[in-house]
Amino acid sequence: MKIIHSPTDVVPAVLTESPGTKSHRAYTQIRADILSCHHLPGTKLNIAGLAADLDVSLGAVREALSMLQSEALVVSEPQRGYTVSPVSPKELADITEARIAIEALCLRTSIERGDLAWESRLVASWHKLSRLSQTDAGKDQHLSETWSRAHADFHAELVGACGNDWLLRMRAMLYEQSERYRRMSVSMPQQTGTRDVPAEHKAIFDAVMERDVERAVAALETHLRKTATIVRSSVAL
Amino acid sequence: MKIIHSPTDVVPAVLTESPGTKSHRAYTQIRADILSCHHLPGTKLNIAGLAADLDVSLGAVREALSMLQSEALVVSEPQRGYTVSPVSPKELADITEARIAIEALCLRTSIERGDLAWESRLVASWHKLSRLSQTDAGKDQHLSETWSRAHADFHAELVGACGNDWLLRMRAMLYEQSERYRRMSVSMPQQTGTRDVPAEHKAIFDAVMERDVERAVAALETHLRKTATIVRSSVAL
DNA sequence: TAAGACGAAAATATAGAAAAATCCAGACCC
């Protein structure tokens, strides 16, 4: 009789795309569960429970949580374990303001320094984003996963020529936090009425392609602020 | 014959001010050793060796290193262990530019929002800093530890009324990185000739007390840029 | 009702096993 291997054995490395270590697999898994709000903000994370779920040891989970702490997705109190980072209107406001400032900074230098190769990459990701629908055909509850990916790529590409690794790292962190808030907010029926997201993206894109820094920064700020407003009113904080 | 204890043994727990966990003690110790350049940038950190030195288990060291990774003081490659974050002129430039931008941002809001209590705290830390000498009387090689502390407090207090926890967290991170570079640079004999650090601090302080945002930001930028220039020319990268 | 003791649960710590990478000597080919 043929023996069925456990899932971890048969899943090829390329699919998980995580470095072989179990800590990293646990990290990836827990991270996804937090971002998808499977673990709700503010809830306590039971180390033993997670270890059982993920079929790894306590130490591995502990290390994974350490990694997540560096992304501010979980917080720890000594001797009292880990909890999913709580959310609050104040936090959302802070993140939004910080993000606007830093994205603007990155965008400025990116436009100034960006060469033809960057422009080409930007055109590519813009094209992809503009041809995708925000929602999947099947269920209009949540945003399409492909669209989210394309959206992230487009925003990353905008600042791709910035060159300052530290600013980019901070930008990435803030983007991720914003995403967490966005995903927490329930489906966005009110958006469609009051808002034209593709038009906002186009405004940014056009300004960037014309190398009009001020207009691009202003368009980006408008885009981010509108998103934050929607999320704030939509999510139950 | 009397046995000489290793430094880590004789330091009382109250001095380190760490939460009881051994992981955190290890973290504090390794962190200090990196900042003081006892562990040089780019060197590999042997987990077993550290565990032996600090008299804790592998797991505790591993967790401490995880924490340090979140501060970007160490980097890890899966299956290949941890190394002290390398330094480079590019990195120094990135950190400096990012720091100038973010400190300026924080200072702006801090001046706008700062109340009397903040002003009072700022006066206090300014007073302390202004009365301390940069170098210890005994050895003029390195900066005085008390002065460094007061300097950090003063700069932290400047932006203390900013209110945006995310920006402040990033500021703290960048300050720490700058400190690492500064401590790496050898003693600063050339500074005394070309530079008057207390005057630079006074310029910032005066502008802030007069609530002159633009002048304060300009003074701060000058201060940070000068420091970076000195460090870049002084340190062997 | 409040203080204290007890027990369960959870976090932290440790030592040793397993897995992976590195190192080194010797063989082989050009």
Next chain:
DNA sequence: GGGTCTGGATTTTTCTATATTTTCGTCTTA
């Protein structure tokens, strides 16, 4: 002769199972 490859030996990282310590809730008792 020089350079490259191969196969273990060794070191180092990673993982697990277990032990210890701390915290939290509960139940008793004054």
